Amino acid sequence: MRREGAGMTAPDGPAGVREFPVLPMSDTTRRMTGRVVTEAAAAISALVADGTLKPGDRLLAQRLADLLGVSRFPIGQAMRILADRGLLTADPGRGFSVASDGPDHAASYRAERGHDDLTSAYFRIAEDRLAGALPDTISEQAMRDRYGLGRGQLSQLLNRMAGEGWAERRPGYGWRFSAVLTTPTALEQSYRLRLAIEPASLLEPGYCLARETLLRCRAVEERMLGGEIETASADALYDRGVRFHEAIVGASGNPFFLDTLKRVNRIRRLLVYRSLADRSRYRRQAAEHLELLRLIERGAQIEAAGLLRAHLQGVMEKLSTVRPLLEAKQHPSG
Amino acid sequence: MRREGAGMTAPDGPAGVREFPVLPMSDTTRRMTGRVVTEAAAAISALVADGTLKPGDRLLAQRLADLLGVSRFPIGQAMRILADRGLLTADPGRGFSVASDGPDHAASYRAERGHDDLTSAYFRIAEDRLAGALPDTISEQAMRDRYGLGRGQLSQLLNRMAGEGWAERRPGYGWRFSAVLTTPTALEQSYRLRLAIEPASLLEPGYCLARETLLRCRAVEERMLGGEIETASADALYDRGVRFHEAIVGASGNPFFLDTLKRVNRIRRLLVYRSLADRSRYRRQAAEHLELLRLIERGAQIEAAGLLRAHLQGVMEKLSTVRPLLEAKQHPSG
């Protein structure tokens, strides 16, 4: 899948003159690998980066495979790649272990990893759509030509978009994009759905936020208040917010609530785009998140629901100040 | 798609002896047609059945094509089929018009129409899953073999199920079915989601139930109270309920609310299956629906929201009496 001129044609310049003499291990590092291998490598490097695996620790293939829900094979591939990058050291016959300078390599490795082909195509389409660059109706053929996708890939994407509610099959053939994404009030409407379900989820019978989850959420928010608000990327900030709310709602044990929230969050990500990186507000949000955790910890569900409602309403009201940006289809300068 | 030995081979018996002298127009009527043609025929017959088109009315191909969002071609095919069935009469050179006994034929035509291939496969899979006949994890290959589906069809179905939250891609390959459908409390949980969003949708700013929609809903409920509760099929009763609630929520103008409801209703259809055809309760439900419409008509949104909440809660409480049936995976005897 997603091959892209890897080797095969013209590996060298004319007469064997290498155009890119640097990166001596590139043919191993750059080797096209499957999705699972890539993700396994990312997962392992994350474990090394956050200290779960310390220098000298031996990596057991089966253990990692079980952790990621895959077989041992792609784990082995991933370890080999990471060994080439210097994160791990290979002990022939006894597998791999974390190199002494593993964590440093892990940080740089993780920094340079980009999006999936499919994911990036998804965002390109969404951006084009938001920018009005895509017509309302279009054939699959035209989409494939435009974004250079295989049949299967495109079909996966379109089905996903259809599931998210902003694309649909036309009766004959071709697809139609609905107006959901381009209407200026969509973002506000998405918040009103959250306002309906998130506080309600707290009042579900049997609501129980696992202690471990609570502590993890609290640690994240405190790290943010401790300075990460200023340093983290806009994407990272958005992700943290999403994860917090999904953790809260997920603790209701009602999958319908959680699925609905996840779904609306995926669309919301397209709507907020990368625009509103107004960091000053994240501080207040983090404080409210922490207060919410305190209430939940005490079992004060009703108060928690009230606070969550106020929290969302507060965020929604701030929306009206950024909405003009969306309407004008411009990105803020600062 | 879905070809099946249609015509082409052996139109007649040997030496011109017709094997099936009855149904002289069968090779036209039975001809396999595409999805759009089939749906166009169904749509036109619906128009004839409900009196929108009366005997003698001429059918304009372009008008119908615009109505259904397709081209004239499948409309022509559909009209030809319907003419063969006696719903329409063909006036060569001037198209088709509704036959004098069109409405009668339309009723019988509509009665014998079955499910789409894809739709029926979807329900077969869901039923197998509910019955525990499908393993938790399975490869696409195995699914294709089991249900005789093409690659694209299966991918469409699986993506749809994934969107509905009861199937998901495994990291490597193959799919996993989640426990959502088989857990005994799922139905109740789905109602609690509805309880969170439906009353809230009534309080959306700009809520406006179109007069035409209101009248249509009222007429349906009154027809039900007038006797259809006893005569209609269980499927039809379910559909009416779904359509009513979706009309109410759709009038909020917030597509997120409507999408969420539609989604949960699709899963709910799988959960209720065909079990609870307890008709006595539909009478009370219809009365409450009518009262709800009255309140909305008066613009009493808050009272309407309260009634809707009570209505859903009432239905949900009745659930506990039928839940044992689901748990035992049995269908009621009466």
Add this chain to the structure above:
DNA sequence: GAATGCATTTAGCGGCCAAGAAATGCAATA
């Protein structure tokens, strides 16, 4: 002159095959 009916064009889908990726089984080994 507008709508029909037919011919042409285009789109999408299934089958087939080959390539690549992941899963699985097995022998070697620390």
Add this chain to the structure above:
DNA sequence: TATTGCATTTCTTGGCCGCTAAATGCATTC
């Protein structure tokens, strides 16, 4: 004995071809 490393098997995906359905354009006809 548990784990690695490799070989084999299974599965998915992409390309290509042909078929059928739907869209579109055009001549005909009332």
